[in-house]
Amino acid sequence: MKWLFYVIVFVYLFYRAVYGLKESNSLYVEPVTYEEDLKYLPVGTRKTIACKVLNRNQKVEWLNNHGNVVKHENTNRVFSQTKHLMNSGRIVTEQVLTFTHAVVEDSGVYTCRTNKTSQEVELCVIDASDFVNTPKEIAVNQGRSYTLSCEARGQPEPRIVWNRNGEDIKDDGDDSSKYRLMEKYNRQGFESLLTITSLEADDHGIYTCTAIQENSKLSDCSLSKSWNITLIVNHAPVFLDGNDIELVYAKENQSVDLVCSASAFPKPSYRWFHYEDDHTLFEYSQKQIIDSPDTGEATLSIVADKSNYDRKFLCRATNELGNNSKTFTIVQMEKPDKPSEVNLVQSSDTELVFNISWFDIHFPIDGIEAQYMVVSGTNLKRKTPREAEWKRGKQSELVKVDDGEENVYSLQDLEEETEYWIRVRTKNDIGYSPWSSPISASTTKSDTTLLIVTMETVTESETETDEEKLDEETKDNNEGEVSSHNFEGTFYGLFFIGGIFVLGFICVFVMRMV
Template identity: 25%
Template sequence: MCKLSCNLGVMQWATVVILFSLVCSVTLAEENDGTPSLRVLARSSVYNAGEKKAIYCKGQNLQQSLEWYSPSGEPVEGRSTKNTRVYVERQKNDTLLPLIIHSIKVEDSGNWTCKSGDLNETIEILVGEKVNISNRYESFEGEEGKSARLNCEAKGKPQPVVQWYKDIEVISDKSKKYVVRKKGDNYQLEIKDLNHQDTGEYVCKVTQNALRYYTDKRVQLTVQHKPILFNSDTEEIYSSTYRTEEVYAILNETKNISCSAIAHPTPTFSWSRRHENEFDEPIEDEEKVLTSPSGNVSVLVLRMHDENLYGEYKCTAKNPKGQASVVFHVTEGNKPNPPDHVSVYASNVSTITFNVTCSTCNMDFEEDKAPDPANLVVNGYSFELVPVRADYPPQWDEALFFDADILSPNDTLFTVGELPNSTTFHARVRTRNAAGHSEWVDIISSNIKTTSNAIKLFASFTVLFASLLAIGCN
């Protein structure tokens, strides 16, 4: 079968070679039969402005010399001191005449014709000018409630196609939010009624298909706006500038309350506690109020050593554009029960999966049900792992810490990592609810360890080898 296919292939190639030889023979015969002929050795093309071009015209058996004519109909002269950009270079053999164009210009676009007596051939030259954006990266600061106008000057020929994007999404000027106006060579994007969501990168993409050319301009827009409250854990953004939250704490334990707000300029936070009907007790102790490095989160640290610390606390985020406040109602909640079963389920080179259950914990996940402060729903487990050192107890203050959320009452498997490979660990776990954590439970097992890279590589090699073997057999 293979031999037959190979013979057919050879026969097909032989046929092609014979046909090609016949065509060449006929062509040569036509060129050498004494008949005058003329042809331009180039096709109609698009050139970039500034390039140097040499376009040849070839004649055969001509009675008159070859001549090139510009789009205006004027003959192209030879090179001289006054004519150094567009000229012809005559050869000793008058059968070939090159047209030389230095630093080709947009004005050179048109039909260029090579003639000899009554014989002539014309090609069309289109000269394009690439768009050159002088400042491709800009920053722009707008103000909430006002409009921003971003410019993209894209001068070029042929006229470019311009499209604006926000991040990676196409901007449509059919939306009432955006308007794209063309003013001369400027493709201006107007963004109306600015808000915090308009902050981001805007890209003006410019394409000249005829020149196979692309460029762009990027504008980083920042919007000055008043503080907007959000949840730093879920990243949920709240539309109101004043809200209340229920917070549960456990007596004799520390409760951290987070107050988060996005704003530009960065907000300042202030905390106060309600006495009677007014929040008239400011909290300014640096050990009780902490601010994140980003400046968008403030944490109130309550050390609940006294029942009198339960009550209402107010956080206010403020900048020159406005302010937003949240009131936290701090009440007593129950301390969750610890897990009653923990085991190692699986492990690999960088993670360990634990099987954890708590039969005495509240796992009632009904969304519409009001929380019971005396029996709060368990929302997850916290793990700590520290590498085993021979003859040393675990150093829990150096442990790796992981939180795992319970998404369903049936969830029992929880994976923690990234962990170092080929390592054996001490591990412990505790439950957590909205109020705090249970006591730690040590995980007693000799299998709390990650595998080695060598095992992983060997397994990968085995799979690869099996795949190659299967391909070879097929």
């Protein structure tokens, strides 16, 4: 009957391995989901979380965020209830945790457990911040100090940060600091005060206060809401490009537009004049001025001729806080002068960068061209090429380099490690300037070429090293073969002696048996 015992044991172990494992891993808690576009449960919302168990004989219970068992009393604000459901022919026990009216204190980790296993789930409840008594737009006169107030109410208690143009505003604690921050509490909620000292025109713009709510128990339970406050600084007109005389170049009988634009709040009104002499101004009628309220510009159209060349035109911008003026002069357009100096600033494998300057600029510049040729044997001995040789040269438009300098240009698409003769000229609507004095400049070797040369050097070194290693390995192999032969001789000698010993032992044993 032993075989029957073994069969019973086998069936029992198989049952425990299959069904026992399923029971131990049969606990499942549904993920907590929130309303669309929300990552938290708003205060006052009803919420249920289901915990399912396949084995109906197991005891199932919920533990709240303090570790206490949730009672089965549906009169409580938070309670648990048991349900039995059919799923694929099996009875499933469902323990449902119900929040009839969620509060912020419900945030935390909840645990569904049986006598064999448990599973945790996080719940985030937030009373989202509301901004109260916080304006959207404020206008303040220049020169004053002003305090912006941002008041937020919500749970968890929000903290407020300020920023402007994407940069955080911080209080350095210095008396000379532009910004000062202060916080206070009142019955409405948390209030943050941002004081901007000595307001200037540049201080106008949008200031953003952001209320951040965070839960100390859950790292992923947080909410940020922002409020924009537009600060308008009332100030007298200011010309952003300065008050220097603006030169307007024009050809004979060409109609030109003198455009006047000042930054001011409230918006300024404009008047146009020209000087009859050093002390007398002639004012143009408003019908002759094109006013553009959308752009804040006032345009005066003038026909350039001998009577208007070098004449000064004055634009005056005025608002209730003051006025400001800017002078324009119409200058007869001429062909540009050739550059006074052309200096090499930087070189690479395909590009040469130059600084081009003039002793006196009294003409507009619309572009700069370069003529260049390779320094060869025909012109190598001379200081500069002959004019006839430049006919074989190439021409290219120089590219303006945006590095903060006014007259920095680059000549591109050159051959690497090559010396060139180069001269430049400028152009505008009237024509071209003469060519500048030629200079010589060289491109450098490219990084790719340097890398190839380096790799070839390394390869040669590695080849020599490999040959040395091969010689050493050949020598080691020869020595190894000799050692191997010696080892084989020793092994067979010992094997032969061992065989004789075993044979002798067998013979002695047989003789004693006989």
